Amino acid sequence: MLGAPALAADTPDQLVSFGSIAERDVFLEVSINGANTSQLLRFRDAHGRLSVSGAALRSIGVDLSKLGVPDTREVNLDAVAGLRYAYDPAAQSVDIVLPDNLRVPYEVNTRGLPATPMATAGRGLVLNYDAYAQTDYDYRVALYSEQRYFDSNGVFSNSGTAYMGGSAERYVRYDTYWSRSDQETLQTLRLGDTITSSLNWSRSLRVAGIQWGRNFALRPDLVTFPVSSLSASSVVPSAVSLYINGVQQFSGNVPPGPFVVNQIPGITGAGQATLITRDALGRTVSTSVPLYVDTRMLAAGLSSWSVEAGFVRRQFSLRSFDYDNKPVLTASGRYGYSDDLTLEAHTEAAAGLYNAGAGAFVKLGQAGVVSGSLSGSAGSHGGAQVSLGYQYVRPEFSIDTQATRLIGDYGDLGSREDAPVPRQTERVTVALPLGRSQSVAVSYIGYRMPDVPMAKLGSATYTANLHSRVVLTLSAYKDFSQSNSEGVFLGLSLMLGDRTQVGASVGRQAGEDTYSVSAQSSVPYEGGWGWAVQNGRTGGMQVNQGQVQYLGRYGLVAGMVQDYGGRTQASAQATGSVVLMDGTVIPSRRINDSFALVSTDGTPDVAVLHENRKLGRTNGSGYLLVPDLNSYQTNRIAIDPEDLPVDVRLDSTKAVVVPQAGAGVLATFQVEKYAAASVILTTPDGAFLPVGAEVAHVESGNHSVVGYEGLTFVEDLAARNRLRVRGAGVSCVAEFDYTPSDSDPMPTLGPVVCEPLPRRQP
Template sequence: MAVAFFAYSLGAQAQQKLDFDPAFLELGGGQGAADLSMFATGNRLLPGRYLVDVEVNGELADKREIAFISDEPDATAHDAVPCLTRDMLAEWGVNVAAFPELAQAPADECVEIARTIPDAKVAFDSYRQLLQVSVPQAAMKRRARGWVDPSKWDQGIPAALLDYQLNAAQYAGSNYSNSPSRTSLYAGLRGGVNFGPWRLAYESSFLRGLNGASQFELIDTYLTRDIVSWNSRLTVGDGTTPSSIFDGFQFRGVQLGTDESMLPDSLQGYAPTIHGVAQTNAQVTVRQNGYVIYNTFVPPGPFTIDDLYPTSSSGDMEVTITEADGRVTKFIQPYAAVPLLLRAGSWRYNVTAGQYRDGIANTHPTFGMATLAHGLPGEFSLYGGVIGTDMYQAALAGIGKNLGRFGAVSFDVTHARSETNLADTNVVTGNSFRFLYAKTFAGSGTDVRVLGYRYSTSGYRSFADAVQLRDGTESLALGAKRARVEGTINQRLGGFGSVYATIGTQSYWNGGGTSELFQVGYTGQAARVSYGVYGTYNKGNGVPTSWNVSLSLSVPLDVLFGRGNLPGGGNSQGVTYFASRDNENRLNQQATLSGTAGDNQQFNYSLSAAHSNESSASGTATASYLAPFGRYDLSVASGSGYTQAAVTAAGGVVVHGGGVTFSQPLGETVGLVEVPGVRGVRFETNPGVATDGAGYAVIPYLNPYRINRVTVRTRGLPEDVSLDNPVLEIVPTRGAVAAGTFESKVGHQAMLMLKGPDGKPVPMGAMVENDEGQELGVVGMDGAAFVSGLPALTGQVVVHWGAEREHACHITYSLPPVKSNGDAYPQIEGTCQP
C-alpha cells in the first residue's frame, strides 16, 4: 500500500505546476528574479514548427518540418502536439481511403490519428527530434520492400555535366623496341544537359594504342526522360535494347519501356560482375559490340569490376588485360538475365524502333522490336517478343515458374528467319531453345545467379549475328552458334570464407570449334589475415589457350608488429603476398606494402617488389589522391625489358545556377548540396568530398529513386559555423542533379553580459535572437549569454523573456576585429534598452 501511494503521489505531482523559488539562484546577489516560467512544468515542448524525423512502424519514413500546436490557455502547462494532416498520413503509407473521416478531412486540417484509426498511436522523442507513428498493419497500404513514394522523387535542377577519365602510359625497354609507339592514351567522356525531367546525354571515348593507331568513338548520344505514372523511360537517340528476352544490342532510334530501377528493390534484376587476375600493373579494357566502354589500371592480383554503367549492362563483354611487360590476355565475360519472373498482375514491356548499330558491322538495317511479359497467378510468368526488318524476322515465346525452395526457371523458344546473301544460300531459318535457372539457398549459403543452357539449330541466327553475317564481319570459319552453357555460382562457407565459380562455353556448327571460360576463386579470413586462391582457364577461337592459378595473402602490419609500433595513427597499413603460375610455366611472386593516409583516408599508396623465374626482379610504386575536385592515380613499374609509367585523372564538372562546381567522378546521378558561404565542409560517407569557396559540393553516385542520406561531418566545422540539421535526404530520379541546402548560421561568437535599464542583470532564461527571430543563445546567471551566428562585428540583438514573451529589449554590440585572448570569445557588456 505504501509503494502504491508513493507512485500515485508522484503521478499526481507530474500533472501539477511546480513552483521554484528563484531566490535559490541569487548567489549573494542582487541579480533579480530569474524567469523560469518555461520550466515550471518540466522541459515542455512549446508550440512552434520543428524539423523532425518521422518513423512509421519502426521504419524511417520522412524528414520534414511539422507544426506542434496547443489548445490550452497556458501553453507551458502541457506539451504541444503534432499537427498531422490527411496528406501526410497518405505519404507515409496509411490507407487513408479506408477511413471515411480521414478521407473527407480538408487537406490542411489537423487530424487525430488515435481517434480515427483504432489502436494507432503518436509519440514524440524531443531528445532525438523523432516523431514515432504506430499504425496497425491492416491500416497501411500494401507496398513492396524498398518502395519509395514517387511524390518524393526529385527531377533535379537545370544543369550541365561532364564526367571524364584520362589515362596515359609511357612504355620503354627492349620489349617495345619494335613498337610503333611507346605511349598509350585513353579518354572517356560522359556529358549532358538536364532541364526538368529531360536528360540530353552523350558518351565518347578516345584510344591510342602502342600500335600507333588512334580511335575515337561516339558511343552514345540520346535524349531521355522518365514517365513516372508508367514506371517507364523514353529514350530518343542511341541506346541498348533489354537483354532479358532477346539478346541485347545497340540501336539508334526511339525506345519506350519499363525502367526496373523505378520498381522496389525486391522486383529488380542484377548487373554483371567481371572477375580477373593481373600478373603486373595491368591495363584492363572492356569492349561491348566493338566499343570500348571501360578502361582502368589494376595492381597485380585478382580484381573485380562491378561499377559498369547501366548502358553496358547487357550482352557479352570482351575483357582485355594488357600487362606492363606487353603480354595480352583476352576472355569473353558471358552474361544473361535471370529468369524473368513477375508478380501476379504486373507487366513489363519494351518497344524499340530504329537502326541497328555496333562498332563492327558496316550496315545498319532499320528494325522494329517489341517485348511483353506478364505475371500470372500460381507464380507463373509468360513473356514473348518479335523483331522485324527486311532481312530478319524473329519471334519468341517463353514461360517462367517460381519453384519455391527449389529456385526459379524459365524456358523459351525463338524462331528466326535470316537473309544472308551468301553464295550458297540466301535464306536460313532455325530455332533456339533456352533454359535458365536461378536460386539462392539461404540455409547453405549457395547463390546460383544464372545457370543457362541454349541450343540452336544450324540455321538460327540472332539479330546481331545475322547483320554481321550479311555484312561479312562474322567469321565464316566459326559458323552458326550451336550450344552455349553459362552460369555463376557463389558459395558462402560461414567462418571459412566463400568460393565462386563462373563458366561459359560456346560451340559452333560446321566444325567451328568451342570457346570456353572457367573461373574459380576462394577467399577467407582468419584473425584479420585474408587469403585467396584463384584459377582461370580460357580457350577461344583464334586465341591461344591459357590457364593461370594464383594465391594471395594479406596481413595488416599491426598484426605483425603491434599497433603502437607503427606510424600513421588510425590509418590502415598492410602487406600482401601474391604468387601465380600460368600455362607457359611462368612463376611470378610479389610482395606489396600498402596503406592509407589523411584525416579522411583520401591518400592511398603501395610499394611492391616482384620476381619471375624468367626474368630478374621488378618493382612497382603507386599513389592515389581523392581530392574534392577529382581522383588522381600515379604508378611506376620497372622490370627486365620494360618500364611503365601511368597516370590517371578522373573527375566531374557541374554547371548550375550557382556557378561551376568541380567534383570527383560523377557517376550517373548526383546531388548538389550547399552550405551557404562555407568552404571545406566534409561529409561522412564520401571521402575527399568537400564544399568549395562558394559553399557547393557534388555528392556522386547516388541511387536513383531511392532515399540517399547525406550527412555533414560535424567534426572540423569552422568555429563560426553551426548547422540547424546536419542530415539531408535526397530521392533523385535517374540522371538528375538533385539540389539540397544545409541551413547554417555563419557568424561571430561572443559572450554578452546583459543588464536592464535599471542596471540589474537580464533575467535568467531570457532568449537572445537576431532581427529575423532566429535564436542565438540563452541568458544564464548574472545576465551572461553565449551567442553564435552574429552576422557582423557590429549590430543589434533582441532579448525576450516571460511566459508570453511580453518583456523585450535590444542591445547594440560592437566586437573587436581580432580576439584578444587567443581562443577566448570576446566579452561584451551592454545595457538592454526597451
C-alpha cells in the same frame, strides 16, 4: 460472449424500454474480440439488432471481400455468418467477435524499406574526363570525356575519346542520347544511341533511335521477384521473430488477431523460414515453412517490357557515325503469371529478317526452377533456337545448367552484322560448400560457332578461408578440345589492416611455369594514397610493375611503370569532373551517376557529412560537391554546426535529397548571420538588475530575461538599441550603441545603465 438475440432476452426491463424505439442511429465505442479500437462509429439500432456501413466495418479491420459487400452498403451484423456481438446501449459500446477469416491480417514488412520519395533534379552541366598518357615506342595520349546536361526534363549526354600522338589523331564519338524517366509509371524514354533489350536466350545490339520501357530501378523499394509470406494469429499483443535458415532476420510486435509477414528477406534458393510468436507471459508458438526464392522470376501480376526502333550501329568505338540505313524494330517482355510461372517473349524485325520467340521460368516447388525458350527466324536466316535450363540453390549445394541448340540457319539481327549465333552452347556449374569456411565449385562450358569445332572448357576451384584475413585458392582448368591446354594455380592472399593486401601464387599453364608476388593498398574513399607492386612470370616472360594513386577532392591521379619481357613503359592517368551548377564552377571526382551540390550560403570551411561520413569542407564560396549518391533513393546529408561562426544561425543541419539518375540536386543550408551581444545591465547606482526581470528589445521585438550579474543576451541588434526592463521590482529603459566587429562577433557590452521610468500619477 453473448450474441444479439440472447442479449435482447436478458437485458433488464429498463434497457428493454430504452431499446423499444423502432429504429435509430447510435454512436458506439467499438472493440474487437475484447480489444478496444478507440473508434466511435455510427450504427443503426433496430430493436437491439445492429447494422452498419461497409466502410465502417473496413475501418475496424473487417475484410469486406469475404462479405461480398461494397463500402456503401448497410450490413446487418446478425446476417454475417461467424460474427457475434455484445451490444450495451447504456454504455454506448459494442464488442464485435470476429473469426480470423473475416479480418484483414495485420501486415509486417520485414524489409523495413520506406516507399521511394519522388526524385528531383536541379539544372546544371557535368564534364567528366579521363586522361591517359603512356610512353612506348612513341608517345600516346587519350582523353575520354562526357558532356552531360541535366534538368527536371531529363538528361542529355554525349561521350567520346580524343586520341593524340601515335600514327593518327582523331576523335571517336561513343554515345549521344537524351533520357527521361517517370517514377509514377516506372517508365523510361531514351532517344539517341542505346542498346536493345534482350532476354537470357536472345542478344542485344547497339542502335540509334528510340527506346521506351519499364524501369524497376526507379523504385528501389519494390521487390520484383516472388517472395513468400507467412501467416499466423495472436490472441493478445505479441512479439514476433523471423528466422531464415536459423539466422534471425526480423523482430517486431503485432496486435491481437491475424497477421502476415511479407517480403521475407535474407534468402536465395531453398531454405526454411521459422516464425516465433511470444506473448507477454512468455508463451511461444513456432511455425516453420520451406521456401524457395529465385530472383530471376517476376512476382505475380508484375510485368516488364521494352521496345526499340532505330538503325543498327556498326564499328562502335572505332567510327563515330557508322549506321545501317535500314531501320530495325525489337521488343522484349516479361510477365509474372503467378509466383510459380514467369512468361517471356522477344521479337526482332528488319528488312529481310524476322525473329520471334517465347520462354518461361517454372518453379518446381522446393525442387528448383526450370527455364526454357523456343524462338524462330525467317527471311535471310530461317531456322529455330531451343534452350533449356535448370537451377537449384540451397545452402548445402547448388547447380546451374543451361543448354542451347540451333535448328537450320537460325539468325537474329546480330547475324546480319557478321556476328553469327553460336550453334550450340552448354553450361553446367556445381558449387558445394564444405563447412563454413571452405567451398568447391566445378564448371563446364561448351560452345560451337558455325564452321568451327566445338570448344569444351572445364574448371574446378577450391577456396578455403584459413583465417578471417587469409584465403587459400586452388584452381585448375582444361580445354578438352585442344591438346596441351590446361593449367593449375595455387594462390594465397592475406589482408593486412583494412586496405592492404599481399598475395602470392604459383602455377603451370600450357606447359610453362608461372608465379606472381604482389602487394597493394587501396585508396581510401575519404581520400589519400594507394599503391600496388607486382613481380611475376607469365607467358614465358618476366613481369615487373608498380603503381601509385592519389584520390583527392577533385579526382584521381595515378602513375604506373611496367617492365614486360625487358620492354619498359610508363603511363599516367587523371580522372575527375567539372560541374557547372547554381552559378558556380566546381571541380570534383568523376561523377558516374547522381550527386549533390551542398551550399552553405557563402560560409566557407564548413564540414559536410554524407550518411554520417565526413567528406570535406565547403570552399571559399560555401560549396562542396558530394558525388556517388544513390539515384531514386534517400541520401542523408548534414553539416557540422560546430564549424560555423558564433554569429550565424541556421534552420537545420540535416537535409534529405533524392536525385534522379545522372542528375544533380542542390542542398542548401540557410545560414543567416546575425548581430547579438551579451549586455550587462545596472541601476543608476551601479547595482546589477535583479535576476528574472523581463527584457524587451524595442527594435526587433525579441524578449529575454536578466540573468546573474545583470547579464542578458540580445539578438538582432541595430546600430542604436533600446531595452525595456520590467518585473522583479524594476521598470527602466536602457540604451546603447552596437558596432559589428569581425574580431569579436559576440561581444559583451556594458555595464549599461537602465534608467528608471517615471511612476504613473494616480
